[in-house]
Amino acid sequence: xxxxxxxxxxxxxxxxxxxxxxxxxxxxxxxxxxxxxxxxxxxxxxxxxxxxxxxxxxxxxxxxxxxxxxxxxxxxxxxxxxxxxxxxxxxxxxxxxxxxxxxxxxxxxxxxxxxxxxxxxxxxxxxxxxxxxxxxxxxxxxxxxxxxxxxxxxxxxxxxxxxxxxxxxxxxxxxxxxxxxxxxxxxxxxxxxxxxxxxxxxxxxxxxxxxxxxxxxxxxxxxxxxxxxxxxxxxxxxxxxxxxxxxxxxxxxxxxxxxxxxxxxxxxxxxxxxxxxxxxxxxxxxxxxxxxxxxxxxxxxxxxxxxxxxxxxxxxxxxxxxxxxxxxxxxxxxxxxxxxxxxxxxxxxxxxxxxxxxxxxxxxxxxxxxxxxxxxxxxxxxxxxxxxxxxxxxxxxxxxxxxx
Amino acid sequence: xxxxxxxxxxxxxxxxxxxxxxxxxxxxxxxxxxxxxxxxxxxxxxxxxxxxxxxxxxxxxxxxxxxxxxxxxxxxxxxxxxxxxxxxxxxxxxxxxxxxxxxxxxxxxxxxxxxxxxxxxxxxxxxxxxxxxxxxxxxxxxxxxxxxxxxxxxxxxxxxxxxxxxxxxxxxxxxxxxxxxxxxxxxxxxxxxxxxxxxxxxxxxxxxxxxxxxxxxxxxxxxx
Ligand SMILES: Nc1ncnc2c1ncn2[C@@H]1O[C@H](COP(=O)(O)OP(=O)(O)OP(=O)(O)O)[C@@H](O)[C@H]1O
Ligand SMILES: [Mg+2]
Numbered sequence: 001x002x003x004x005x006x007x008x009x010x011x012x013x014x015x016x017x018x019x020x021x022x023x024x025x026x027x028x029x030x031x032x033x034x035x036x037x038x039x040x041x042x043x044x045x046x047x048x049x050x051x052x053x054x055x056x057x058x059x060x061x062x063x064x065x066x067x068x069x070x071x072x073x074x075x076x077x078x079x080x081x082x083x084x085x086x087x088x089x090x091x092x093x094x095x096x097x098x099x100x101x102x103x104x105x106x107x108x109x110x111x112x113x114x115x116x117x118x119x120x121x122x123x124x125x126x127x128x129x130x131x132x133x134x135x136x137x138x139x140x141x142x143x144x145x146x147x148x149x150x151x152x153x154x155x156x157x158x159x160x161x162x163x164x165x166x167x168x169x170x171x172x173x174x175x176x177x178x179x180x181x182x183x184x185x186x187x188x189x190x191x192x193x194x195x196x197x198x199x200x201x202x203x204x205x206x207x208x209x210x211x212x213x214x215x216x217x218x219x220x221x222x223x224x225x226x227x228x229x230x231x232x233x234x235x236x237x238x239x240x241x242x243x244x245x246x247x248x249x250x251x252x253x254x255x256x257x258x259x260x261x262x263x264x265x266x267x268x269x270x271x272x273x274x275x276x277x278x279x280x281x282x283x284x285x286x287x288x289x290x291x292x293x294x295x296x297x298x299x300x301x302x303x304x305x306x307x308x309x310x311x312x313x314x315x316x317x318x319x320x321x322x323x324x325x326x327x328x329x330x331x332x333x334x335x336x337x338x339x340x341x342x343x344x345x346x347x348x349x350x351x352x353x354x355x356x357x358x359x360x361x362x363x364x365x366x367x368x369x370x371x372x373x374x375x376x377x378x379x380x381x382x383x384x385x386x387x388x389x390x391x392x393x394x395x396x397x398x399x400x401x402x403x404x
Numbered sequence: 405x406x407x408x409x410x411x412x413x414x415x416x417x418x419x420x421x422x423x424x425x426x427x428x429x430x431x432x433x434x435x436x437x438x439x440x441x442x443x444x445x446x447x448x449x450x451x452x453x454x455x456x457x458x459x460x461x462x463x464x465x466x467x468x469x470x471x472x473x474x475x476x477x478x479x480x481x482x483x484x485x486x487x488x489x490x491x492x493x494x495x496x497x498x499x500x501x502x503x504x505x506x507x508x509x510x511x512x513x514x515x516x517x518x519x520x521x522x523x524x525x526x527x528x529x530x531x532x533x534x535x536x537x538x539x540x541x542x543x544x545x546x547x548x549x550x551x552x553x554x555x556x557x558x559x560x561x562x563x564x565x566x567x568x569x570x571x572x573x574x575x576x577x578x579x580x581x582x583x584x585x586x587x588x589x590x591x592x593x594x595x596x597x598x599x600x601x602x603x604x605x606x607x608x609x610x611x612x613x614x615x616x617x618x619x620x621x622x623x624x625x626x627x628x
Pocket of ligand 2: 448449450
């Protein structure tokens with residue numbers, strides 16, 4: 001039997017029973033659509049999370065006070081029972097000696113009331129240096145970001161987020177005004193343009209001031225962390241070692257900091273979300289197998305309904321294999337076109353969701369389309385096998401006398 | 405060309421054995437026109453099914469054109485059915501979703517003939533049964549007599565040696581029956597061996613040879 005004859009014959013039966021065909025198409029397409037949608041959500045989540053990191057620039061190291069894992073036998077300081085020291089501005093200054101470092105941004109965070117002209121609101125504070133702008137890739141809407149500030153110089157200046165500007169200053173011009181923050185005063189030198197978040201703080205709600213001003217304001221010398229930008233990626237491991245060495249020396253030989261590489265954190269998240277996406281895809285694939293079982297059942301019924309036809313085909317010379325191929329072809333056409341329909345539906349719905357939820361990026365991965373198509377086809381073959389064999393093995397005399 | 409020797413076909417129903425065919429010896433020559441008659445349950449259809457290789461005997465030999473069929477596998481039997489045997493059934497057995505032409509084409513589709521040759525043979529076969537103008541009609545759009553003519557066109561399209569017809573007029577009114585009988589007799593005159601199972605005594609008498617079965621045995625075998 002020729003290939004196109006096989007296709008034509010299989011197709012003619014599918015057209016002959018439109019309701020049955022439609023049902024099976026829907027079952028398969030829902031399965032494929034589920035795979036596309038769930039993987040799109042997983043991949044979107046991955047993109048959302050890693051995107052947060054991507055915005056922060058490359059070559060980034062973060063120094064965090066405290067260390068979780070115990071380092072082997074423990075240093076003499078451990079035995080002496082010296083409490084871990086805070087990370088201080090002086091620690092940050094000491095890191096300047098590392099040539100390979102491009103920017104050092106110490107970060108202090110806190111919350112305090114800010115006041116202007118009788119209006120008051122509680123604002124999150126970030127105390128840092130101008131390097132912060134480079135490290136976090138923030139942008140200014142107007143004005144300058146902490147002019148004249150360095151690690152050891154803290155003129156009373158600050159920049160504010162857009163929301164702080166509108167709530168405290170209203171229609172007044174904010175730049176040049178003195179803002180009261182806690183028991184200190186600082187002159188506003190700029191407005192932040194960025195709309196993202198950094199260290200969990202919304203850029204539109206924040207007041208950013210020099211690091212020493214912030215430590216004085218909160219009366220606490222400890223840094224929340226130190227952001228460090230390396231000149232080159234290949235120097236990062238060395239920088240990491242140098243930071244630990246220098247801080248350890250300053251902290252009486254106690255290794256009480258953790259240095260993490262931005263890119264390795266991002267990679268871990270990437271991996272976690274890839275696994276998540278695949279898990280979601282596999283769960284959705286189960287519905288493809290359910291569709292396959294449905295195809296099998298319906299085809300088994302079809303075989304008994306079409307006994308007379310099968311008997312006739314045998315009487316006019318059909319070999320058992322030809323009957324077998326005919327039914328398998330039907331199953332493959334069913335599952336294949338169901339899968340294609342599912343792909344179209346899945347990607348259409350994804351586009352609709354993108355419009356409906358613009359903040360979340362739905363990204364159906366390419367492999368999901370291929371894999372779901374493949375799984376659908378395989379389940380078509382596998383679940384078509386049993387009905388096809390049953391049809392092929394029918395006794396022609398009994399089949400001919402069967403129902404028409 | 406057909407040679408049955410000591411052929412039995414038994415069915416086991418429960419613990420009872422039904423002897424549908426019991427030690428049948430039969431020789432049918434090329435171009436013969438044979439009618440098979442007998443009461444219901446006498447084994448006529450069983451005999452025809454065995455002649456058509458749709459069924460296999462329990463014991464005994466069936467030699468067709470010099471080939472012993474008892475050792476054939478399913479595929480070999482399918483090949484013989486495809487090339488040497490034509491079937492006509494009481495209930496036509498057309499495929500409902502296909503047109504008359506497509507139904508006639510079916511045996512050639514299965515044998516893998518190329519579409520150009522197929523088209524020509526379909527046209528010839530439909531012309532032979534005077535249904536050229538109905539080639540695009542589906543079975544449900546045809547009368548019983550026309551359906552049986554489509555079935556006959558299908559049975560001869562592969563140019564078989566023998567045509568087996570099991571009560572071909574059983575579902576037809578008398579005028580359609582006459583047409584069908586005339587048609588298959590013409591085919592027989594053209595050289596086709598013809599074996600017809602029938603209940604119709606007139607039809608039986610028209611043939612060259614009348615075989616009567618009873619309880620799986622041949623009780624009469626008369627040349628007319
Ligand atoms: N598959 C089967 N299983 C059991 N018994 C069968 C089977 N097929 C036929 N028989 C029996 O074999 C005998 C002959 O049946 P067959 O169909 O050949 O009769 P027939 O002469 O064609 O009758 P009718 O004129 O009614 O068509 C009957 O007794 C029937 O019950
Ligand atoms: Mg019968």
